[in-house]
Amino acid sequence: MPELPEVETTRAGIAPYLIGHRVAALIVRQPRLRWPIPDTLRQKLPGERIDAVERRAKYLLVHTQAGSALLHLGMSGSLRVLGGDAAPGPHDHVDWRLDTGRVLRYTDPRRFGCQLWQAVGTTHALLAGLGPEPLSEDFDGAYLWRASRGRAAAVKLFLMDQKIVVGVGNIYAAEALFAAGIHPNRAAGSVSIARYERLAAEVKRILAYAITRGGTTLRDFISPDGVPGYFEQELFVYGRAGEPCKICRAKIRVITLGQRSTFYCPRCQR
Secondary structure (H helix, E strand, C coil), X not given: CCCHHHXXXXXXXXXXXXCCCEEEEEEECCCECCCEXXXXXXXXXXXXXXXXXXXXXXXXXXXXXXXXXXXXXXXXXXXXXXXXXXXXXXXXXXXXXXXXXXXXXXXXXXXCCEEEEEEXXXXXXXXXXXXXXXXXXXXXXXXXXXXXXXXXCEHHHHHHCCCCXXXXXXXXXXXXXXXXXXXXXXXXXHCCHHHHHXXXXXXXXXXXXXXHCCCCCCCCCCCCCCCCCCHHHHCCCCCCCCCECCCCCCECEEXXXXXEEXXXXXXXXX
């Protein structure tokens, strides 16, 4: 599934083509995504000028005066800006035709993404109760330490809880915990404030760097310009079970936490 850097890469890629332009028409070929595309989106979006494109967690918000389109890429979705004459394929479910003649095309083989609507002055239920952005000033070691007190859950699951902090998915949680030297199965409540300070710093560093590298291309993710992300080439633990640690040469191990494969170094992480 695309994680925060991939979603931010998508936002940065499509925003220059959208902001200041109007949606001339909305073409829906397949209305049933993870949730049905609501009538309000079809009624409100056409004719509106796009004022901003924002990311919140792994969602994209396309703001207009009438309200905001709420988009999620799901497990295999992509958004690409194409020429208006680009023929649709079998998994090209939604086109936003722009007043420039270009098309913002949503492609999703598995149809686990969404295109929903958020009314002016409201917060969509999918965004309610989310934690702070990991790259914001609200997220730091002291915040993690306070939020973790009394929690017996594994620190990796704690870090991936969207109510604690948004957008830190499986790949980047594994990489940040490795960089901070913390075993992913350690109880969240047992981690010291000093170690949480390092973890928060590593989350920020790794996510920011991954964004500059275009994210991590895994399975079906495609960036808006079709160029692969390059951060995958620099992973230290994720997907490297049985391979030697790049720091100490111990073999990387894999366990299952929260039904997700969790990679770690038994020597570097305690």
